[in-house]
Amino acid sequence: METLNKINEARxxxxLAKSSETxxxxGQGLRRLALSAEDKEMRxxxxxxxxEAGLMVKVDDFGNMYGRREGKKNLPPVVLGSHLDSQPEGGRFDGVLGVLLALEVIHSLNDNEVDTERPIEIVNFTNEEGARFEPPMLGSGGIAGVFDEDYVHSRQDHDGFSFLDELKxxxxxxxxxxxxxEFYSFVELHIEQGPILEDENKQIGIVEGVQGISWLEVALSGEADHAGPTPMHLRKDALMAAAEIMxxxxxxxxxxxxxxxxxxxxxxxxxxNCIPGKAVFTIDLRSADDQKRSEAVKEAKSCIREVCQKxxxxxxxxxxxxxGKADFDKHITNIIEKNAxxxxxxxxxxxSGAGHDAKYVNNLGPTAMIFLPSxxxxxxxxxxxxxxxxxxKxxxxxxxMALELANE
Incomplete structure (x- = not known):
């Protein structure tokens, strides 16, 4: 098989440099919160x-953006992509590489005058990070039916602005x-966000699934008092309770x-000099075993209540x-491995220990991910x-991989 570099690295x-400026x-970081002015500029x-690449661009009711390159036949497309939003003090690569490398695949197919049997679409999902509107992955979760339209549109940020109003x-x-x-396959390329590939000197990660995730918010109400006159044994300190729970x-x-x-x-x-009367904190629990995670959530709730009662x-x-945990498509993972x-x-x-749009898209059809070392x-x-x-690489x-899938 010919293994010559098909992509235009300079382009x-x-x-990537233009994205990193936006x-x-x-510290070479990025602040591009979902539906912000910076997000609009990047979109x-x-x-x-x-x-410019000749793609037909569409936008859905969640703000997800699609660019379609037609195939020889009107078949379900191969879809590639990720997200362009970031954390408040995030990096330049998380999500971004999955979108821009997908776009470079399209450019390179054009350069090489390659026509595929199936269409290829690239997608930029809205609010993957969940840094502005919680929970994360609202755009992909919306199309996958995990969240309904009203739920997504009614999410508010910390300043009370709604998802729908900001989208408009x-x-x-x-x-x-x-x-x-409907699609034939979906592949999301992403940085690993962990140390395994680098530690084991591996160049390509073939992601077989995503861990299950549970989020809790715990609000404790005790009694605020003066730090000096209040004896330790008479305190109802919300922060100390939180510390013991943690x-x-x-x-x-x-x-x-x-x-x-x-x-x-x-x-x-x-x-x-005040005893905290209120403390609010979040808990993130993750596991590749949904039963273990479910049991851990129950154990956490029991622990919280016992400490608070005491x-x-x-x-x-x-x-x-x-x-819950997502298991990815074996046919696609095998193709990724073969091409590597x-x-x-x-x-x-x-x-994957982190959540990704592919986790929800997996509900709709055959899905997999590629990781690059962090x-x-x-x-x-x-x-x-x-x-x-x-x-x-x-x-x-x-x-x-996209060329092979699009010609199946």
């Missing part, structure tokens, strides 16, 4: 690039008819073989998000980095 890195923050750029404000509220309904959850998670993260916490009153603190637990081998790239099969396993931070050589695998 690919020009696109919403840039110090406009992406739309123009798609049109940036000019990307499309129609329900434009949702992707410590116990960490220990229980290690024993149960799941991961637990407390990513957000707020305290009131937030002063040095300390005289009231508690309210809200389930923010719950999504043909290109003489080392590879490894693994599970330097030091870093992601969601400005120091996030995937080396140029690894990006080119990912683009080559995506090109060959």
């Amino acid at each position: 690919l890195f020009r696109m 919403g840039a923050i110090p 406009n750029i992406f739309k123009a690039w798609c049109e 404000k940036i000019g990307y509220h499309g129609t329900k008819e434009n949702r992707i309904k 410590t116990q959850l960490e220990s229980k998670a290690i024993q149960a073989g799941v991961t637990v993260t407390v990513g957000k916490i707020s305290v009131s009153p937030d002063t040095v 300390r005289g603190v009231k508690v309210d637990i809200e389930e923010l998000w719950d999504t 081998e043909n290109l003489h790239y080392s590879s490894k099969r693994l599970l 330097v030091n396993g870093k992601s969601h931070v400005p120091s996030e980095l995937t080396e140029d050589d690894d990006i080119v 990912g683009a080559n695998v995506l090109y060959q």
